[in-house]
Amino acid sequence: MKKLNFRTETQAGRSGRRLALVRPGWRIPLALGGAALALSACNVTDFGMHTGATTQGHDIFSLYQTFIYMVIVVAVVTFGGLLYVLVRFGRRKGDQVPRQRHSNVKIEILYTVIPALIVGAIFYMSVGTENKVDAISPNPNLNLTITAFQWGWRFTYPNGVSIVSQGENYPQMVLPEGETTKVKLVSKDVVHGFYVAAFDFSRYALPGFTNYFDLTPNKLGTFVGRCSQLCGLYHAEMLFSVRVVTPAQFNAWLSSQGKGATA
Amino acid sequence: MKVEYRVYLGIGIFVLIVTVVYFFWAKEYGGAMMLFGTAGLGLLPALYLGWWKRRMDPRPEDVEEATVAENRGAVGAFPDHTIFPFVLGIGAFLTALSLVFGAWTAVIGLALIVFAATSATLESRRGGTV
Amino acid sequence: MTIAEERSELAHEPEAGGQHGPTGIYKWLTSTDHKVIGKNYMYTSLVFLMIAGAMAMIIRAQLVQPDGHIVSQQMYNELFTIHGSMMLYLFAGPFAFGGFANFILPLQIGAPDMAFPRLNALSYWLYLTGGTTMLMGFFVNGGAAAFGWVSYAPLSSYTNSPGPGPDLWIVAIILTGFSGIFTAVNLVTTAFYLRAPGMTMFRMPIFTWNMVVTGILILIAFPILTAAMVMLYADRHLGTHFFTVAGGGSPVMWQNLFWFFGHPEVYILALPYFGIASEIFPVFAKKPIFGYKGLVFATLAIAGLSTGVWAHHMYTTGTVLLPFFAALSLLIAVPTGIKVFTWIGTLWGGNLQFRVPLLFALGFLVTFTMGGFSGVMLASPPFDFAVHDTYFVVAHFHQVLAGTAIFAGFAGFYYWYPKLTGRMMREGLGKLQFWIAFIAFNMTFIPQYLAGLRGMPRRIPVYLVSDHVTFLNQVSSVGAFLTGFSFLIWLLNVWISWRRPIPAGDNPWDGHTLEWATSSPPPHHNFTSLPPIRSQRPVWDKNHPEYADYTTDHDGTPKKEVEPQ
Numbered sequence: 023m024k025k026l027n028f029r030t031e032t033q034a035g036r037s038g039r040r041l042a043l044v045r046p047g048w049r050i051p052l053a054l055g056g057a058a059l060a061l062s063a064c065n066v067t068d069f070g071m072h073t074g075a076t077t078q079g080h081d082i083f084s085l086y087q088t089f090i091y092m093v094i095v096v097a098v099v100t101f102g103g104l105l106y107v108l109v110r111f112g113r114r115k116g117d118q119v120p121r122q123r124h125s126n127v128k129i130e131i132l133y134t135v136i137p138a139l140i141v142g143a144i145f146y147m148s149v150g151t152e153n154k155v156d157a158i159s160p161n162p163n164l165n166l167t168i169t170a171f172q173w174g175w176r177f178t179y180p181n182g183v184s185i186v187s188q189g190e191n192y193p194q195m196v197l198p199e200g201e202t203t204k205v206k207l208v209s210k211d212v213v214h215g216f217y218v219a220a221f222d223f224s225r226y227a228l229p230g231f232t233n234y235f236d237l238t239p240n241k242l243g244t245f246v247g248r249c250s251q252l253c254g255l256y257h258a259e260m261l262f263s264v265r266v267v268t269p270a271q272f273n274a275w276l277s278s279q280g281k282g283a284t285a
Numbered sequence: 286m287k288v289e290y291r292v293y294l295g296i297g298i299f300v301l302i303v304t305v306v307y308f309f310w311a312k313e314y315g316g317a318m319m320l321f322g323t324a325g326l327g328l329l330p331a332l333y334l335g336w337w338k339r340r341m342d343p344r345p346e347d348v349e350e351a352t353v354a355e356n357r358g359a360v361g362a363f364p365d366h367t368i369f370p371f372v373l374g375i376g377a378f379l380t381a382l383s384l385v386f387g388a389w390t391a392v393i394g395l396a397l398i399v400f401a402a403t404s405a406t407l408e409s410r411r412g413g414t415v
Numbered sequence: 416m417t418i419a420e421e422r423s424e425l426a427h428e429p430e431a432g433g434q435h436g437p438t439g440i441y442k443w444l445t446s447t448d449h450k451v452i453g454k455n456y457m458y459t460s461l462v463f464l465m466i467a468g469a470m471a472m473i474i475r476a477q478l479v480q481p482d483g484h485i486v487s488q489q490m491y492n493e494l495f496t497i498h499g500s501m502m503l504y505l506f507a508g509p510f511a512f513g514g515f516a517n518f519i520l521p522l523q524i525g526a527p528d529m530a531f532p533r534l535n536a537l538s539y540w541l542y543l544t545g546g547t548t549m550l551m552g553f554f555v556n557g558g559a560a561a562f563g564w565v566s567y568a569p570l571s572s573y574t575n576s577p578g579p580g581p582d583l584w585i586v587a588i589i590l591t592g593f594s595g596i597f598t599a600v601n602l603v604t605t606a607f608y609l610r611a612p613g614m615t616m617f618r619m620p621i622f623t624w625n626m627v628v629t630g631i632l633i634l635i636a637f638p639i640l641t642a643a644m645v646m647l648y649a650d651r652h653l654g655t656h657f658f659t660v661a662g663g664g665s666p667v668m669w670q671n672l673f674w675f676f677g678h679p680e681v682y683i684l685a686l687p688y689f690g691i692a693s694e695i696f697p698v699f700a701k702k703p704i705f706g707y708k709g710l711v712f713a714t715l716a717i718a719g720l721s722t723g724v725w726a727h728h729m730y731t732t733g734t735v736l737l738p739f740f741a742a743l744s745l746l747i748a749v750p751t752g753i754k755v756f757t758w759i760g761t762l763w764g765g766n767l768q769f770r771v772p773l774l775f776a777l778g779f780l781v782t783f784t785m786g787g788f789s790g791v792m793l794a795s796p797p798f799d800f801a802v803h804d805t806y807f808v809v810a811h812f813h814q815v816l817a818g819t820a821i822f823a824g825f826a827g828f829y830y831w832y833p834k835l836t837g838r839m840m841r842e843g844l845g846k847l848q849f850w851i852a853f854i855a856f857n858m859t860f861i862p863q864y865l866a867g868l869r870g871m872p873r874r875i876p877v878y879l880v881s882d883h884v885t886f887l888n889q890v891s892s893v894g895a896f897l898t899g900f901s902f903l904i905w906l907l908n909v910w911i912s913w914r915r916p917i918p919a920g921d922n923p924w925d926g927h928t929l930e931w932a933t934s935s936p937p938p939h940h941n942f943t944s945l946p947p948i949r950s951q952r953p954v955w956d957k958n959h960p961e962y963a964d965y966t967t968d969h970d971g972t973p974k975k976e977v978e979p980q
């Protein structure tokens with residue numbers, strides 16, 4: 023995946039009537055560049071999904087990979103069978119009446135039991151992954167409170183450092199790599215969705231109900247985060263970025279923020 | 286009548302089982318309440334249909350060997366054309382619009398509803414057609 | 416007292432067939448004939464489809480560029496809200512359940528009309544006025560509702576969504592909701608009480624069965640929707656606090672209520688179209704449906720299970736019991752799979768006639784199965800965490816719902832158009848429409864899966880270049896415009912058949928079920944005579960006595976002891 027300088031691409035804020043999310047010069051090669059990226063950006067076996075920049079996200083990604091392998095097998099059987107039928111039985115002539123078969127109990131039982139076994143397997147795998155993804159560490163390395171509001175985010179760190187959306191600037195959430203951050207997610211007004219595509223993870227920020235979840239980043243870099251649940255007029259502009267740094271860098275950053283201006 | 290009864294009974298019993306499982310597993314009462322009500326929506330019609338099933342000979346449509354001639358008499362009275370459903374619909378429309386535009390549309394709407402409901406009732410008493 | 420005696424007491428001989436009574440606009444306003452009302456439903460819902468489709472075109476045009484400038488953000492939110500609401504409440508449901516079911520179901524069971532003809536007419540007027548109400552939102556101060564078709568609280572509260580637009584949306588849902596409830600009561604009663612002699616429940620065509628089950632589901636789900644709408648209105652205007660935290664209410668309760676309606680609603684929309692496909696596959700394979708009883712029980716299983724899966728739309732709220740809802744949601748894949756394999760089994764060994772209805776039904780089968788695969792994946796909570804509220808979900812439900820309503824819907828339209836009008840549609844134009852629609856439809860939605868996996872949320876008018884979804888969106892938009900174009904071919908086809916009619920005859924497809932036993936279009940009160948009903952396919956039995964269903968066993972081999980009648 024390409025790294026991106028997130029802030030420079032988003033120039034106008036909501037003070038102007040709309041976002042200018044693309045530099046004018048970028049527009050012409052868009053289609054071509056997009057096509058190239060669509061082909062080159064990811065591994066084929068990623069099947070289009072982010073590999074998950076957290077351990078939780080990576081578990082979800084692995085589950086997705088397994089699903090796709092299963093889908094390929096089932097699709098080959100189903101669509102292959104359909105294609106066979108269309109080719110094999112599409113060439114009969116005229117009004118010839120075929121054998122009037124009504125049912126075949128053995129085959130019907132077969133196509134009931136096999137799908138049941140498949141969804142049983144999917145259920146088993148889902149519950150396993152779900153337990154890992156939803157597990158909350160009793161002693162996290164960092165406690166972070168994320169507050170969603172119309173239309174921005176506030177990230178509050180334990181020492182009182184608070185990063186918040188201000189006008190045209192999207193806030194940046196900084197996380198230490200390899201350490202577990204326990205997130206407390208709340209909303210001040212309507213339902214929002216905390217969503218980081220690179221983490222393969224989203225969770226609603228609900229008014230009146232607090233959600234907790236763990237994030238354990240395992241890749242350095244800067245990622246786009248956004249609101250995924252429609253929350254009103256500027257829903258599309260409710261962006262933030264996530265910067266994953268080494269624990270040492272994180273500590274340095276956190277103490278420097280503590281000394282400087284906090285929002 | 287037997288199959289009709291069993292269709293509703295089956296849905297009612299199935300949802301009742303789901304309700305019990307959900308109630309004891311999720312321990313969440315809102316959803317359990319909705320499921321319980323849904324089970325009722327299956328079981329209530331089942332009771333009605335079952336009640337009739339026991340008091341009724343099999344109808345021609347429940348008998349595999351029945352012939353068309355067994356359907357003695359007319360199946361029912363069917364009106365050919367009547368303006369009152371339209372009037373009733375417009376009345377309901379205007380009444381509902383009062384939720385947005387204030388009470389004045391409800392005055393017209395309710396008047397239309399009363400007029401259409403009485404007229405439709407009288408009309409069907411007279412035997413169906415206008 | 417037997418029913419037959421009861422009936423003779425009601426004796427009121429229906430008038431003989433033929434044209435009588437008022438004509439023109441007055442006929443349209445006053446008719447209680449299920450065939451007229453069914454056609455009204457069909458044409459009205461197709462107009463709504465065109466309007467909502469035009470909104471989709473604007474939405475796709477806006478997304479061609481990351482920072483599109485076609486409409487304002489507010490207008491964009493209004494457009495996707497009304498697009499979704501219209502497609503679901505005003506097109507997909509009414510087209511099949513109000514249109515096809517109204518016209519076809521009484522014919523298929525040999526009934527002279529619906530059980531409650533006046534109620535049927537009222538249903539249509541509530542539907543039409545409800546639809547009008549929804550569109551009125553665009554013409555009032557502040558614009559139409561802009562909170563998505565799911566109307567999540569507290570975004571839909573008066574503070575966050577002021578103005579009359581949202582109220583009009585609520586009124587529209589209530590009116591169309593009642594219309595749906597009345598139609599459901601009518602169809603279920605008709606199927607239970609007005610069947611012809613010999614038409615036992617297990618001889619009803621699958622189409623009729625599906626409409627009965629849909630009706631039962633509507634009677635379960637729609638009252639909850641109406642109640643939720645009343646609560647929402649009360650929160651907005653009467654000072655209640657059902658969904659406001661400050662007053663002690665719960666926003667998540669809205670989601671519970673809405674989806675307790677909303678998930679059965681998905682099957683309310685889909686089952687009628689499954690019914691249409693289940694009629695078309697046997698006729699164009701010249702075979703009976705394969706595994707009739709299995710199909711009926713699968714439909715009932717879907718109905719039962721669909722009442723216990725509502726919270727799979729709420730996995731990421733963190734408030735629901737994930738394994739319970741995952742288990743029930745995944746289980747629905749089993750009866751759905753049975754249906755797919757039943758359809759393939761029906762085609763297996765048949766003499767396939769690739770006419771336009773079969774092509775559209777096959778298009779439905781393919782898109783629906785693809786959407787089913789992504790649906791099974793979405794039933795898994797962890798995977799849903801990754802793609803919830805992204806274009807992956809948008810692609811999924813368009814493949815299952817829009818694919819179903821468009822492909823199976825047009826399959827039904829081409830199949831029954833001769834019965835509706837007594838005319839044939841042009842075969843060549845129909846095939847052209849199908850191929851353009853099929854390719855364009857998949858071109859629209861398969862890229863959206865990828866866009867969703869890359870992280871593009873739904874309901875956004877602008878996105879980032881760095882999302883790498885621009886190209887995918889451009890492909891999707893071109894596909895959408897081509898899909899829109901395919902509808903114009905259909906309109907042309909209808910216009911040609913209107914100007915230069917080709918007479919259809921009573922039974923142009925060698926159909927199996929009772930609607931093909933009467934004239935096209937059918938006379939007033941439907942039948943002048945009925946064939947004997949000795950199997951699920953009375954018209955087939957009559958036209959092919961040597962292959963009649965009662966002469967063969969389940970495997971298609973002739974029974975020795977039965978004399979052909």
Ligand SMILES: [Cu+2]
Nearest residue numbers: 214249253260
């Ligand atoms: Cu938001």
